[in-house]
Amino acid sequence: MTQSQILPQILPQILQTGPYPAWDQGPLDARFTMHRLFQADDRAAFMARHGPHIRAIATRGELGAGAAMIAACPQLEIISVYGVGTDAVDLDAARARGIRVTNTPDVLTGDVADLAVAMMLAQGRGVTGADRWVRDGSWAGRGAYPLQRRVWGKRAGILGLGRIGTAIARRLQGFDMQIAYGARTPHDDAPPDWQFVADPVALAAQSDVLFVALAASAATRHIVDAEVIGALGPDGMLVNISRAANVDEAALLDALEQRRLGGAALDVFEGEPALNPRFAALDNVLLQPHHGSATHETRHAMGQLLRDNLEAHFAGRPLISEVL
Structure with a gap:
């Protein structure tokens, strides 16, 4: 048995800004270490504790990732958006640090x-x-x-x-x-x-x-x-x-x-x-309750594309639907 087989696998740490359906949450939890910001009672303390270790942000279109959130994650490499809109993501802050951004177009x-x-x-x-x-x-x-x-x-x-x-x-x-x-x-x-x-x-x-x-x-x-x-x-x-x-x-x-x-x-x-x-x-x-993409088929496809972009990034493959 090699040393790499003995040592525990270190999973990429991801900041999750909002809930996802169970069919997405399960695969995300299996592949990454997910830090659920939306469940934190003290968001500032949560970010102070986990921000330095975060390599990716998994967010939703309406939640995005602002400049303060990006700044709190010095190791941040990619922001993956569940949705097509990126207006709630500070693209200038991401661009300045070379942080990749993806979304989920076409499928919705x-x-x-x-x-x-x-x-x-x-x-x-x-x-x-x-x-x-x-x-x-x-x-x-x-x-x-x-x-x-x-x-x-x-x-x-x-x-x-x-x-x-x-x-x-x-x-x-x-x-x-x-x-x-x-x-x-x-x-x-x-x-x-x-x-x-x-x-x-x-x-x-x-x-x-x-x-x-x-x-x-x-x-x-x-x-x-x-x-x-x-x-x-x-x-x-x-x-x-x-x-x-x-x-x-x-x-x-x-x-x-x-x-x-x-x-x-x-x-x-x-x-x-x-x-x-x-x-x-x-x-x-x-x-209407902001549910343009709210069908079973589309939400499954959106979650898959969000995960596929994260998987591609951490595997060193080209991103599937890059914004930056």
């Missing part, structure tokens, strides 16, 4: 696009309200449910034509919708009948439904502001399945309350899950 694209279209249909046709109308006896007692808005054949604007925005647009083609999109530059691979509109206000003005599918960054914060919302107008609908920061939430609430915007369908909120109580009082907004 279809499910997020499905939910975006489902939210459009549910809000446009009053699906949740009509369900209540039947259940509470209004159909029998008050008659037919109020008329709603047609969805097919309308004009769709998609702010951000990345993976998810493109998947949404392709689905909307099945509803014979006119497609326009906003991005930094025209996409050469976009179909010729998808119109490029650089200005978000102009895009909103020519849209019946505006989908927000942008990756969040400092440059996109509140890109959907009062002017964009005003251009969408009292018959327009806003659908946000990206990040709350992309929309000026105060301006959105004002417009919904004053009926200057026809409606909204939202999967993301500032301060979620403790969203602004003004939303709950509105009947022209569909509220």
Whole structure:
């Protein structure tokens, strides 16, 4: 027996910022030494104790890894994000130290696009309200449910034509919708009948439904502001399945309350899950619990990709889905 066989295996130590499903936690625990920050009563003491030994951070898109967390881990080599968004990761701090960053794109694209279209249909046709109308006896007692808005054949604007925005647009083609999109530059691979509109206000003005599918960054914060919302107008609908920061939430609430915007369908909120109580009082907004990727199939695939990136890094192999 060699000395390496006698000595216990030293597993890479990983800081875990939030819980994962059991099907991911088990394999992570078997391959790495996981330090669960989210279970710590005293986070500062926890970081002081374990931070010097951490080689990787396993996090979630909405939790990220800020500059202070990164600074507390002097041996940090990689941040692996469970999710596509990296806006909660301090990429500048990571880049300055040569820390690798990965996420889990592609595997969640279809499910997020499905939910975006489902939210459009549910809000446009009053699906949740009509369900209540039947259940509470209004159909029998008050008659037919109020008329709603047609969805097919309308004009769709998609702010951000990345993976998810493109998947949404392709689905909307099945509803014979006119497609326009906003991005930094025209996409050469976009179909010729998808119109490029650089200005978000102009895009909103020519849209019946505006989908927000942008990756969040400092440059996109509140890109959907009062002017964009005003251009969408009292018959327009806003659908946000990206990040709350992309929309000026105060301006959105004002417009919904004053009926200057026809409606909204939202999967993301500032301060979620403790969203602004003004939303709950509105009947022209569909509220969802940030679950665009929440299917069994996608969550299994996301966890696998997170682990695969960590495994690749510590084995010296190329990363599968690198951001940095």
